[in-house]
Amino acid sequence: MAKAGSAKAQRMERLQAELAQGRALHISAVAKLLDVSEMTVRRDIQQNPDKLGYLGGYVVPRGMFEPENSYTLDMAADQQRDAKRRACEAALRYVKAEETIFIDCGTTLIELVDLIPNDMPLTVVCYALNVAERLAHKPNVTLVMLGGVYYPASATFFGPEALATIASLGINVALLSAAGFDWARGATCAHFHEAEIKRKVMATASRNILVIDTSKVGRLRSVLFAESSSFDAVVTERSEDETSQRST
Amino acid sequence: MAKAGSAKAQRMERLQAELAQGRALHISAVAKLLDVSEMTVRRDIQQNPDKLGYLGGYVVPRGMFEPENSYTLDMAADQQRDAKRRACEAALRYVKAEETIFIDCGTTLIELVDLIPNDMPLTVVCYALNVAERLAHKPNVTLVMLGGVYYPASATFFGPEALATIASLGINVALLSAAGFDWARGATCAHFHEAEIKRKVMATASRNILVIDTSKVGRLRSVLFAESSSFDAVVTERSEDETSQRST
DNA sequence: ATCATAATGTTATAATTCTCACAAAAGTTC
DNA sequence: GAACTTTTGTGAGAATTATAACATTATGAT
Structure with a gap:
């Protein structure tokens, strides 16, 4: 999956760079930025849960948050x-x-x-x-x-x-x-x-x-x-x- | 606005403590946690935009990242x-x-x-x-x-x-x-x-x-x-x- | 107590996001 | 290049979230 120079890998790199300073980008903005459909962005994120996080419509850099918690969970679950x-x-x-x-x-x-x-x-x-x-x-x-x-x-x-x-x-x-x-x-x-x-x-x-x-x-x-x-x-x-x- | 010991002020404190390490909480979780309606949580956030951030359904600590105003990405802000x-x-x-x-x-x-x-x-x-x-x-x-x-x-x-x-x-x-x-x-x-x-x-x-x-x-x-x-x-x-x- | 004001809750409606199934395109292998 | 696999795109319906208007409850002052 995602060979070193593949389109997907490049997107991930670009995206990570963009999010580096702890900015959160709306999925629609990311789609425009990378010139792909929102669906593709969604899939990218799902496939790299360790690199990117997803927060109610926004793409956020991982590492800014605790890896386990956050994102999709209500705290009651823990x-x-x-x-x-x-x-x-x-x-x-x-x-x-x-x-x-x-x-x-x-x-x-x-x-x-x-x-x-x-x-x-x-x-x-x-x-x-x-x-x-x-x-x-x-x-x-x-x-x-x-x-x-x-x-x-x-x-x-x-x-x-x-x-x-x-x-x-x-x-x-x-x-x-x-x-x-x-x-x-x-x-x-x-x-x-x-x-x-x-x-x-x-x-x-x-x-x-x-x-x-x-x-x-x-x-x-x-x-x-x-x-x-x-x-x-x-x-x-x-x-x-x-x-x-x-x-x- | 929100005197030192008011219910609102107390909620804010509790919430900020909960978000302290950069956790993001879903608005429904916050509502349960503080025992108020989601509407109130929304209003709290709107009224303290410098303390709390709001990102597509999730409450996030400010300073963690600067959400750009949805949809438009100008980064020419600061x-x-x-x-x-x-x-x-x-x-x-x-x-x-x-x-x-x-x-x-x-x-x-x-x-x-x-x-x-x-x-x-x-x-x-x-x-x-x-x-x-x-x-x-x-x-x-x-x-x-x-x-x-x-x-x-x-x-x-x-x-x-x-x-x-x-x-x-x-x-x-x-x-x-x-x-x-x-x-x-x-x-x-x-x-x-x-x-x-x-x-x-x-x-x-x-x-x-x-x-x-x-x-x-x-x-x-x-x-x-x-x-x-x-x-x-x-x-x-x-x-x-x-x-x-x-x-x- | 009574009024005035602020704070909170509720509901309905609008807008957005999510998911899924399938179609189209691109890339691989033989 | 045909058959196959992988990746990407599209659209419709389901689910979720946002907003506004109004009802209700607290809070404060006189």
Whole structure:
């Protein structure tokens, strides 16, 4: 499909260039621009869902939005997300105003940012780009970002300075995520550099809270970063009132 | 209009938070979310065109992309932005593939990110959140971010680690911006911490290029960070082919 | 309380977009 | 070049979205 120089491939390139600056073009404008029918534009988009997005009549560049969500969906459709949010609500109860907290990367803890009340002063440390974006607009939050080289897979930064910075911070609560968790084996994640950050943070923080939705329980990923016993609490969407304290 | 705590104002806040990371929500989803009719959502959007955008049935955060008024595509809207872009085009000629470059903060150099060809491998160092966001999606760019505390005024991070990191990097080209520039006095910016980063970068980089639109010339801001002579070139939107080399 | 005004909801109608099936054109293979 | 596959175009009906007018409900002031 779509060989390197084919008409279709050329259209895609042209179109991507046109949308590069984050402009949205109406499908009729695109059709005129590329001198093809609207139907063809529609098909092009359907066939390259990773490059282009389609939003109620308009062609939009991908990458401007989160790859999974948006576009054709109402948010009600996303059950998993709701679980994550409820887990975050529970996690937020471990945080007090004026404290310094760490927020891990991943799709779970992103939800937490919006749940932080606007009148709650906090210092928040993070190392994920999408988390930082959201935090940046919070009025009473002092945002501290760990720098380094960007890892697209998890939207995080990592480098030796990051580790050094963590050591120099006084973190009250660390809210950690995991791609897999098992009471016997512990918490695992997919990337080695993530694990390094997590371990370093957990070594400094006064309280370590693991925040996961229950779909993660029983799963195992490549890098183990903490045993179950090293968490002060494990919070899930089921932790409505009583939180599952560690059974030690 | 919409007093601080009014129902309308509250809706707007909630909605903006929901859209914060660049999600697009269908109008029906928004209506359910805010528990109002779709008509009200439509009116809310119409009344706050600077905060929210509306794109063929979907509510989108403004700033993510500028929807052109349906059907007609004139992009002749923003002249200043066009000037900045042309300056960036000129600046880009100082950059070669495989090099390590620094991109300063500000509205000018943001334009440069989109102008980087997708097939041009680069390592890019930055310290502005919005610059990082855009760079994150570039396929052949290795992104290095300087961490620290977030300064909303310029969307930048700053801290001692940032300065230390700069010193440890090998930067070929530094693309610098300024809020004010004058051949006699030099380049100035509005924030002290910005100036510190700029100075440190300029001390390390092999080539220092100042990228400004001509509206900045003759203006003066609070912090001087470099004399005119310390730049290897000053690039503006008028630098179409011949670049105004420093006149020393 | 009463009036005036702003905000919201509802409905009907107009306009637009979506989808599908099929036709036409272009490109491949033998 | 004939048969086949892929790509593109067209049009009609279904579905969705936009708009305006009017009804209803809140909100504020006197």
